[in-house]
Amino acid sequence: MNEIVASPQRLIAQAREVLRIEAEAVARLAERVGEPFARACALILACPGRVVVSGMGKSGHVARKTAATLASTGTPAFFVHPAEASHGDLGMVTRDDVFIAMSNSGTTEELLTIVPIVKRQGAKLVAVTGNPDSALARLADVHLDAGVEREACPLNLAPTASTTAALALGDALAVALLDARGFGPMDFARSHPGGALGRRLLTRVADVMRTGAALPQVPTGSRLVDAILEITRKRMGMTAVVGPDGRMAGIFTDGDLRRLLEQGREVQGLPVDEVMTRSPRTIGSQALAAEAVRLMEEHRVSQLLVVDDDRLVGALGIHDLLAARVV
Incomplete structure (x- = not known):
């Protein structure tokens, strides 16, 4: 086992470097947001069904959070695990839905197994990947580029900056849709009746x-x-x-x-x-x-x-x- 080197100065320096890399990744992502983002929003706003968000591993955690944020801000949404989807849960997806597939590589096998079936059903596909040339990006009706130059991990291996960028892009979608729908504080309170905001806005x-x-x-x-x-x-x-x-x-x-x-x-x-x-x-x-x-x-x-x-x-x-x- 390698010797642990953990002086306070080294720990602080490493933390600052991680935050700097991730902040830069989100800032560069903001510069790339354009017409595809607007098209993705238009697909969701026109969707008569629900938004289904899916991803594996760390992207799966981001997908689950994105679905929760969408649902709480006026866009009906839920998370489907891609591995479970190929064993029956794909029945949750209908032709009226928009399917958001999240994968940094764009080559996640579990997603690529179910995406052709999703498209065959007639659902629209939005892919969020870090690789515009990936198989998932090519299959999508709209591709959103969440790519980063490098991970914050010093080995450039652990998903760090890439998951932060994807998470930020999911939040950007939710907030843009919230604004387009005219979703206000009272709407937010109705979806958060147990929270402090719900009590303040709903209690008479x-x-x-x-x-x-x-x-x-x-x-x-x-x-x-x-x-x-x-x-x-x-x-x-x-x-x-x-x-x-x-x-x-x-x-x-x-x-x-x-x-x-x-x-x-x-x-x-x-x-x-x-x-x-x-x-x-x-x-x-x-x-x-x-x-x-x-x-x-x-x-x-x-x-x-x-x-x-x-x-x-x-x-x-x-x-x-x-x-x-x-x-």
Whole structure:
């Protein structure tokens, strides 16, 4: 076994060289993107079926990631392993699909076995290779050149710069298609409902607000002490004050109570109408919960009354938003 040479300086120098080579490979790839790329995008945009992405080995990992990125950005896509495809999985591919074959050499035997059948079925073929003269490139309806001058591996053997270039080209396809489809943040959120972006963009105030018995409220004309008891019971740091017709009349908060006590006011016989805030911050039930967060931060409040058509329908506190993981 060779002696391990691993001084910090050597490790850092090697890492910087790898990053430099791979960055240059992607930069040169950008210069080569042209009409074939536009034709590949046009094929996919016109595709009535799905995009099927395939590759072996390291190219297979890139193909799998490309399929996932396409699927999450508005282009229905999935990965098929070429070896499994020749043993039955090729039935997943139809004449309405676009088949993207990824192979740095362009001579991957497993792909070359199934590609003629894919084309015979009528599916369009996009090849992503590092060799424009390869068999796979010649069979393709569109060939995208992802070639690199050399790998970042000092032996020029391990797929490194080539896989980075292919990965970047796959991302370029996905983003160009995203833009062409007008795919926006709400579309992205719908395909990522479990993520932070999905929660911010899909969660409505109505989904997290307090209603019914959990909603702190007292009628107009109530004694202030009754309002204080309601604040204590519902543990939101405030209570809404509601008119007999259900319309929101105002809000009284624990902050208002502290200010009254600092002024030396006698609270025992005081009506809540006299000391409530008559124009509190409100939000509609169908507003995004993220908008409630913005309002709370902008106005430095920790609660909002939820009002539809001037009628109180709920209340929202910062802790409700935290519990829903919107914040």
